[in-house]
Amino acid sequence: MKNERDWCSLLLKAKVRGIYSTALTKVLLDNGFEIVWPSMAIKERFKLKESMDAPDLIIKDKGNLQGAKVLGTGEAVDQFRLILHKNFDDVIIRKWLVTVNGVYKGVIRGGNAKVALVDIGLALGRILREELRGVDESKPILVQVERKKLGSKHPILTTKVKMVGKYALLIPIQKIGVSLKIRDAKKRFELYDLGKQLALQNLGIIWRSAAVAQPINVLKDEVENLIKLRDEIMMKAERAEAPSLIWDGFYYMSVEFPSLSKKRLDEIRAPIVPTLENHHYYKACGGNISSTLDMAEKLLEKGESKEVVERLFHQMIEGQFPMEGSIISIEHVKLSGRVIKLGEAIVKELKGDEISFQRVFKKAGTYDCLKTKKEPGDLAISEVKLGEWYLKTKYFSQCGQFKGAYININTPIELYPHKLHYVDLEVDICILPDGTVKVVDEAKLERALKNQVISEKLAQIVKEKVREVVKDVLKVASSPSKSMNLRSQ
Numbered sequence: 001m002k003n004e005r006d007w008c009s010l011l012l013k014a015k016v017r018g019i020y021s022t023a024l025t026k027v028l029l030d031n032g033f034e035i036v037w038p039s040m041a042i043k044e045r046f047k048l049k050e051s052m053d054a055p056d057l058i059i060k061d062k063g064n065l066q067g068a069k070v071l072g073t074g075e076a077v078d079q080f081r082l083i084l085h086k087n088f089d090d091v092i093i094r095k096w097l098v099t100v101n102g103v104y105k106g107v108i109r110g111g112n113a114k115v116a117l118v119d120i121g122l123a124l125g126r127i128l129r130e131e132l133r134g135v136d137e138s139k140p141i142l143v144q145v146e147r148k149k150l151g152s153k154h155p156i157l158t159t160k161v162k163m164v165g166k167y168a169l170l171i172p173i174q175k176i177g178v179s180l181k182i183r184d185a186k187k188r189f190e191l192y193d194l195g196k197q198l199a200l201q202n203l204g205i206i207w208r209s210a211a212v213a214q215p216i217n218v219l220k221d222e223v224e225n226l227i228k229l230r231d232e233i234m235m236k237a238e239r240a241e242a243p244s245l246i247w248d249g250f251y252y253m254s255v256e257f258p259s260l261s262k263k264r265l266d267e268i269r270a271p272i273v274p275t276l277e278n279h280h281y282y283k284a285c286g287g288n289i290s291s292t293l294d295m296a297e298k299l300l301e302k303g304e305s306k307e308v309v310e311r312l313f314h315q316m317i318e319g320q321f322p323m324e325g326s327i328i329s330i331e332h333v334k335l336s337g338r339v340i341k342l343g344e345a346i347v348k349e350l351k352g353d354e355i356s357f358q359r360v361f362k363k364a365g366t367y368d369c370l371k372t373k374k375e376p377g378d379l380a381i382s383e384v385k386l387g388e389w390y391l392k393t394k395y396f397s398q399c400g401q402f403k404g405a406y407i408n409i410n411t412p413i414e415l416y417p418h419k420l421h422y423v424d425l426e427v428d429i430c431i432l433p434d435g436t437v438k439v440v441d442e443a444k445l446e447r448a449l450k451n452q453v454i455s456e457k458l459a460q461i462v463k464e465k466v467r468e469v470v471k472d473v474l475k476v477a478s479s480p481s482k483s484m485n486l487r488s489q
Contacts, residue, residue, distance in 0.1 A: 013057070014034070014057040023280070036053045065286055066284055068255045071252050091255065092454060093253055094337050099245075099251055101144060101250060102144065103237070104125075104142075105120075105142055144162065150254075165222045167207065168206065174201070174202060176192055178192055178206075256337075258422070274297050277310070288317075292316050296310075322415065328420055331421045334424050355385075358379060370430055370433070378403065388412060389462075407429040407473070409469070426448065445462055
């Protein structure tokens with residue numbers, strides 16, 4: 001594996017967009033990346049020259065604004081992951097097992113009338129049955145991972161394999177196209193005419209936005225290379241076993257920025273442009289709060305007092321956050337990225353950073369590891385402190401009988417206008433009705449570390465927090481009438 005100095009010598013190029021763009025641009029520049037296709041604001045803030053080169057790395061906001069979607073070459077994605085783990089204590093990184101536009105030789109493993117399941121080795125992909133008309137499903141098929149539902153457990157596949165270059169796409173139908181981002185009419189005509197000259201029978205060319213800045217000879221060379229690559233892939237596929245990877249595509253990873261990472265991003269952004277405290281947290285709130293923040297920081301840029309602007313900002317957004325009596329949802333995010341909605345809760349008490357809320361269960365079930373049944377009417381009382389690394393919940397029957405407690409270890413808790421948000425760090429501390437204390441799921445934390453979802457530093461933070469919490473629990477619950485044997489499972 002290359003070390004960090006080797007990576008920097010590659011002059012990797014990155015395109016960055018979204019609410020984290022200023023801070024991430026600074027981080028990337030400091031680590032040897034070149035920024036291409038910069039927005040007007042980024043160009044001005046960093047005094048960058050216009051560059052329309054094809055990026056090795058593309059970074060955009062996640063839909064929920066809690067982090068970024070990252071797509072790029074294997075080298076660029078791995079380098080960015082190293083940088084993030086080095087600079088952000090609680091960052092969560094989920095790297096997809098398959099590659100976008102990667103070509104695989106797969107085996108059909110069933111499905112239903114509309115969708116077939118295809119084993120491609122590292123995942124079981126989904127492909128529409130209509131694409132398989134006339135295909136002998138007992139034999140291996142050549143498929144490509146589509147750029148849809150990135151990060152999903154079952155990637156979307158197609159048999160219509162295209163070759164993806166920096167400046168052009170070679171597609172398996174006779175069609176010539178030009179990216180809509182290329183708006184110069186003369187250039188569009190030139191590219192369209194060039195595509196007609198270069199295209200082969202049953203193959204088409206779509207010119208990508210980066211083609212606009214390239215000379216004709218570079219574009220011709222790329223198309224020729226894509227045609228050769230396609231022939232090589234087809235030959236390799238004939239000889240390969242199934243399931244297997246035939247040609248690597250672009251790597252994808254989902255990056256989550258919990259509370260500490262947002263604060264660190266604030267620190268990086270602040271010396272570059274006027275930044276209110278908790279800037280990225282408020283941007284992640286979206287809607288009116290994000291817009292109000294933009295207006296407030298415009299005032300800072302014009303020289304208004306930071307103290308005055310902050311006071312006005314907080315007055316304007318104050319009514320948009322929960323109060324006592326408010327109903328909120330609990331967003332419990334797993335390290336895998338799966339979001340579990342723990343249901344609606346009513347805020348019973350709100351004192352500064354400390355919140356108490358309650359939930360009443362409507363369905364029967366079991367409280368995992370507590371050895372007690374969950375019954376309709378059971379009450380869950382949770383206590384949290386914003387910014388703290390754990391959430392404690394006590395469970396009671398309808399008549400008030402204690403059924404046990406969970407202390408969930410998680411990233412520092414954040415309160416949003418309609419929800420409480422955190423990432424579950426797998427390890428739980430369970431307090432049984434008889435007072436016995438158990439630490440569970442430590443193996444899951446180690447697995448997340450091994451898979452590079454979390455950093456070594458975050459793993460150590462979690463272990464230390466577990467020790468602290470267990471010590472406090474044993475101290476509080478040291479009554480002789482209770483059995484408080486600590487067991488690790």
